[in-house]
Amino acid sequence: MPNQRESNIEDFAFNYIPSYYTTRTGIETIIVDKAARTRQGYVADGFFSFKNSEKSLFIASLSTKNSSSIASLLTGYKKNGLSKMRYLAAAVLFAIAMFAGLKAAHWTLVFILPVAAALAGFILYTVLEKKHLKRKVEHLLDDIMRLPADERWLGISISSLVFRNNDLAKHLLCICQRRGVGVITVGKRSKVVLMQEPQTQTCRRGDFLSHYEAEARIRKALLGESYLRVA
Template sequence: MPVQRESDINDFAFEYLRNHYIAQQGNSHVLVDRHEQTKQGYVSEGLFSFKGKDEKLFIASLHTHNSPKISRALTCYKKKGLSKLRYALFLLVLAGAFMAGWQVAQLALWIAIPAAVVLATACFVLHTLLEKRYRLHQLASLLDELKRTPADEQWLGLSMSSLTFRNNSLASHMLAMCERRGIGVITVGKRAKVVLMQEPRTLTCRRGDFLSHYAAEVRIRKAVLGDSYLRVA
């Protein structure tokens, strides 16, 4: 029997988000574009543009470029946790500290053994904290790339099962980081079903609208606003 693989988020996210905004806004005219560049050259894998309920232009961006890296990090942590190097370090420090205390300082066993255990445990805990912080820093760096392609709402699409988020502290931290940044998260797993993990927070553009950041601004405005845009222009 062939091994069932995770589905690719790029095969499902566009239709899912298009239907999402049609149902949410009651507007069937949602323009979907792929690989749209900002005027600075950064790429959004998907751009959804439509006229909102307030008759203003609304755009949402989809990001899947870093999906393999994020999915691999969360899945690996789910299966294996942190690296086993921590245990090797614990044993190495334990043996080294004991030998140093016994041979160099000529301490008694009842002093050398507890001192070695305390030192090895401290190294183990410190290694654990630093490794987890490093992994969180890596995820934060990948999420911060979304700032380069601004939109009213931003989505992160991941090719991984939603079950990976269960009992997975790293995945929980990742969702919390997305929530602070206002990023929505969707996943697709082996059954090719898109799961909404988290809704995005609608952001406010300080000047004009977010479409002004994109190279295809004029084309998209004409396509979405039509006569309204032409009259203003």
């Protein structure tokens, strides 16, 4: 029997997110776009727009571009934890300290210094590697914040089980929560899992649609005659 592969989030998110907003708001007319470009040149992999109950325009963006990179980091950490290099670093420091102690003919250094050096090296390497992995995750989320929207979404092609007992995955969710980003995943069973809901942002001037090249087309489609009269 062939092994199942992870489903692509792109095949499911464009149905899931409109359904999410229809269920939450009762709005049925939602315009769905792919590869929506901002006036600054950034691209939203998914773009969802509708007129809310207050008759103003609501915009949601979806980022899936870094899905495979994020999934690789989280899955690798889940399966293997940190790299084996920290053990090698500890062994090298142990050998150097042992050599130094023997050369100095100081038996206290021979028995104490190698262990202390190896332990310190192991701990330091572990701390630095964890920080490095967390920075990589944070860097992969930077693109989402360049997409102006009332709500932002991150889609990942990964099983939700990878998030269990996974400190790196918890860090991802923590950063997304801090930035107000919603997270959805899809795994081998082709089921979309809502890991975290997005937080609504406030646009200081007008609405977020003004940041996108498709502004005129979407305004006309959603506002109709009222937009034409203003224009």
